[in-house]
Amino acid sequence: TQLLEQSPQFLSIQEGENLTVYCNSSSVFSSLQWYRQEPGEGPVLLVTVVTGGEVKKLKRLTFQFGDARKDSSLHITAAQPGDTGLYLCVFRERKRVILASNFGNEKLTFGTGTRLTIIP
Amino acid sequence: GAVVSQHPSRVICKSGTSVKIECRSLDFQATTMFWYRQFPKQSLMLMATSNEGSKATYEQGVEKDKFLINHASLTLSTLTVTSAHPEDSSFYICSARDRRGAYNEQFFGPGTRLTVL
Numbered sequence: 337t338q339l340l341e342q343s344p345q346f347l348s349i350q351e352g353e354n355l356t357v358y359c360n361s362s363s364v365f366s367s368l369q370w371y372r373q374e375p376g377e378g379p380v381l382l383v384t385v386v387t388g389g390e391v392k393k394l395k396r397l398t399f400q401f402g403d404a405r406k407d408s409s410l411h412i413t414a415a416q417p418g419d420t421g422l423y424l425c426v427f428r429e430r431k432r433v434i435l436a437s438n439f440g441n442e443k444l445t446f447g448t449g450t451r452l453t454i455i456p
Numbered sequence: 457g458a459v460v461s462q463h464p465s466r467v468i469c470k471s472g473t474s475v476k477i478e479c480r481s482l483d484f485q486a487t488t489m490f491w492y493r494q495f496p497k498q499s500l501m502l503m504a505t506s507n508e509g510s511k512a513t514y515e516q517g518v519e520k521d522k523f524l525i526n527h528a529s530l531t532l533s534t535l536t537v538t539s540a541h542p543e544d545s546s547f548y549i550c551s552a553r554d555r556r557g558a559y560n561e562q563f564f565g566p567g568t569r570l571t572v573l
Contacts (some may be wrong), residue, residue, distance in 0.1 A: 369561065378460075378549050378564035379500070401465060444490075444562060449499040 342425060342447040350455050352414055357450045359408045359425035365445075366428050368401050368408045373422040416456045423450045457483050458554040462565035469540055475526055476536045479550030483486035486488035490562065491523075494547040496512045506533040540572045 340361045349355055359368075367386040371379035381390050385401040385408070392399045396419075398411040408425055425447040459482040469475050481487055487508045492500040505513040506526055512525035524536040533552075537544055545571050551562040 371564075376547075376567065376569070378462075378551075378567045381561055381563065384561060444502070446499045446501075451497065 340425065340445050340447040342423075342448055342450045343349060344450060345448065346451050346453075348453040348455060351416060354399055355412050355452070357410045357412075357423055357452070359410075359447050361406050361427060361445075363427075364405045366405075369407075369426040369428075369444075370399055370408070370410055371415060371424045371426060373424060374420075380424075412452075415452075417454045417456050420452060420454050423452055458482075458552070458556075458563040460550065460552050460563050460565040462550055462568050464568060465566060466569045466571075468571045468573065471541055472539055474536055474538045475505075475540055475570060476534055477548055477550075477570075478550070479533045479535070479565055481531045481552040481554075481563075484552070484554050484556060486533075486554065487530060488553045489527060489533040490551045490553075491525060491533075491535050492549045494549060494550065494567075496547075500549060503535075537570065540570070542572045545570055545572045 340359060343358045347355060367384060369384045370382045372382055373379040383394055383397060383399045385392055388405045389403045390401045392415060396413045400409045402408060410423060412419055427445045461480045461482055463478045467475055478498050489506040491503045493503050494500050502516045503523060504515060506525045506527040508527045508530055522538055524538060527533040533550060535548060547565045547567050549564055549567045551564045553562050
C-alpha cells in the first residue's frame with residue numbers, strides 16, 4: 337500500500353490568515369484530487385488536476401500538482417470559519433496500460449488528512 | 457454534480473446482529489461502487505470494490521464473509537456487516553464512480569455511523 341503523507345496533520349489558525357497544506361508521495365500518479373470532509377458527512381470533491389505543474393483556483397483556494405506528479409499543495413487565502421474541515425488529497429494510481437476492462441477502476445489512494453480549524 | 461445517498465445515516469445494534477447499509481447513485485448509473493471505513497480522526501480506508509453483476513473485490517485484511525457486498529443494479533450497492541461486534545463500530549462511506557465525467561471522479565455518500573453495543 338502506497339503511503340500518502342499530508343502535512344500538517346492538524347492546523348488551527350485565525351480567520352483571515354493564509355495557509356498551505358502539502359501532500360507528498362514517492363510514487364507517480366496519473367491524477368490528483370482534493371476533497372473536504374465535514375464531521376459526520378462524506379468527502380466532497382473540490383478539484384481534480386491531471387497535468388504535472390498544473391495550477392487550479394477555486395475562489396480563495398489554489399491547488400497545485402507537482403511537476404513530477406508526486407506531490408501537491410493546497411493554499412487557502414484569507415481563511416474563513418467555513419473552511420474548517422478535514423482536507424484529503426487523493427491520488428489515482430498511474431498505469432502504463434489502461435485496458436478497456438479496468439479503465440476507471442483504478443484505486444484511489446487517500447492521504448493521511450489535514451484537519452483544519454479556522455478560529456473566528 | 458452526481459449525488460450519492462446512503463441509508464441509514466446512523467444505526468445502533470446489539471452485538472451479534474447483522475446490519476445492512478445501502479448506497480445509491482441518484483442521478484447516474486454506477487457500474488462500480490466503493491466501500492470505505494473511517495475511524496475517528498483518521499482518513500478513509502478502502503474496504504472493497506463493488507462491481508455490478510459480479511463479485512466484489514476485497515482489500516487485504518478485509519473479511520469477505522463478514523462484510524457482504526451486493527451490487528445488484530447499476531444504482532444500488534449494499535454492505536451487510538454480519539454478526540457485528542463492538543470493534544466493527546465505525547463510519548462507513550460508499551462512493552460511486554461517474555463515468556460521464558472527464559476524469560471518472562468518485563462521488564461520496566454522506567456516510568453511515570454504525571455503533572455496536
